[in-house]
Amino acid sequence: MPELPEVEVSRQGVAPKITGQVISQVIVRTPKLRWPVPGEVTLAQDLSIDSVTRRAKYIFINTRAGSIIIHLGMTGYLRVFDAKTPLKKHDHFDIVLANGQCLRLNDARKFGAVLWQGIEEPPHVLLQALGPEPLTDDFTTETLFDKSRGRTCTVKQFIMDNHIVVGVGNIYANEALFMSGIHPLRKAGKISKARYERLVENIKIVLAAAIQQGGTTLQDFSNVDGNPGYFRLHLNVYGRAGELCLKCKTPIKSQMVGQRNTFYCSVCQR
DNA sequence: ATTGACTCCTGATGGC
DNA sequence: TGCCATCAGGAGTCAA
Numbered sequence: 001m002p003e004l005p006e007v008e009v010s011r012q013g014v015a016p017k018i019t020g021q022v023i024s025q026v027i028v029r030t031p032k033l034r035w036p037v038p039g040e041v042t043l044a045q046d047l048s049i050d051s052v053t054r055r056a057k058y059i060f061i062n063t064r065a066g067s068i069i070i071h072l073g074m075t076g077y078l079r080v081f082d083a084k085t086p087l088k089k090h091d092h093f094d095i096v097l098a099n100g101q102c103l104r105l106n107d108a109r110k111f112g113a114v115l116w117q118g119i120e121e122p123p124h125v126l127l128q129a130l131g132p133e134p135l136t137d138d139f140t141t142e143t144l145f146d147k148s149r150g151r152t153c154t155v156k157q158f159i160m161d162n163h164i165v166v167g168v169g170n171i172y173a174n175e176a177l178f179m180s181g182i183h184p185l186r187k188a189g190k191i192s193k194a195r196y197e198r199l200v201e202n203i204k205i206v207l208a209a210a211i212q213q214g215g216t217t218l219q220d221f222s223n224v225d226g227n228p229g230y231f232r233l234h235l236n237v238y239g240r241a242g243e244l245c246l247k248c249k250t251p252i253k254s255q256m257v258g259q260r261n262t263f264y265c266s267v268c269q270r
Numbered sequence: 271a272t273t274g275a276c277t278c279c280t281g282a283t284g285g286c
Numbered sequence: 287t288g289c290c291a292t293c294a295g296g297a298g299t300c301a302a
Binding site for chain 1: 298
C-alpha cells in the first residue's frame with residue numbers, strides 16, 4: 001500500500017499508539033527483505049519511542065540510540081496489535097512494546113525494508129540523494145523547472161524520479177498529469193515553466209487530498225480490516241483504460257512507460 | 271550524468 | 287479444476 005499518502009496515513013495511524021512507549025523487544029522473523037535486516041535494530045530495545053516521522057516513503061521509529069527505518073515496498077503494511085495476536089503469513093517484523101502491544105510489519109512481496117540509522121551515523125546511504133518533500137515549500141516550480149532543462153526522459157518518469165521529488169508514485173503521477181493537462185509522454189525538458197507551475201500545484205493537491213481521504217478510511221490500525229485502499233479516492237485516469245474521460249468522454253488510453261502502466265486522455269492531455 | 275532494461279518476491283486474475 | 291501467462295501501489299543496480 002505504498003504511495004506517499006498511504007505511507008503518511010500509516011505513520012499517522014501508528015504514531016499515537018506507539019509514541020512514548022518503551023520497546024521491550026525487536027523481533028526479526030524474516031532476516032532478508034529487500035535488503036538484509038541489520039542486527040543493530042535490537043539497539044532500540046529497552047528504549048522509549050520518542051517520535052514517529054517520515055522522509056519520502058520511509059517511516060522512522062525514533063529512539064535515543066537511533067531510528068528503525070521501515071519501507072513498505074509495494075505490499076507492506078503496519079498494524080498495531082496485542083502482542084499475542086497470532087501470526088499471519090508474511091508477518092516479518094515486530095516491535096514489541098512494554099505495554100503488551102506490538103507494531104507488526106506484513107509484506108507479501110518482500111519489496112519493503114527494515115533498516116537502522118544510528119544516532120551518530122551519517123544519514124543512511126539510501127536517503128542521501130533524495131529530492132525534496134512534495135508537500136513542503138522545498139518543492140517549488142523553480143527547482144522542478146530548473147532540473148528539467150535538458151532532460152529527455154518523459155515528464156512522467158521525471159516526476160517519479162526520487163532524485164527530483166520524492167513520493168510521487170505511479171497512481172498520483174498519472175493523476176497529477178491529468179489534472180495539469182500534460183501528456184505523460186512529453187519530454188521533461190520541453191515543458192514550459194507555466195505548465196510546471198500547474199503540475200507542482202496539482203501534485204501537492206492530489207497528495208494532500210489522498211492523505212485526507214486515507215485519514216478518514218484508516219482511523220484504527222488495530223482493526224482487522226483497516227484497509228487504506230485507494231478505492232475511496234476519486235481517480236480520473238489510473239486504472240480506467242478504455243473507460244471514458246470524465247471531462248471530455250474520450251476513451252482513456254494506457255501504455256507502458258518505463259515499465260509502469262500509464263493512463264491518460266489524449267484530448268485533455270497535450 | 272542519464273536512460274532504459276532488469277531485478278527482487280508473492281498473489282490475484284484471466285484465458286484456455 | 288488446473289495450468290500458464292500477465293500484471294501489481296517501488297526503486298536500486300547495471301550496462302550503454
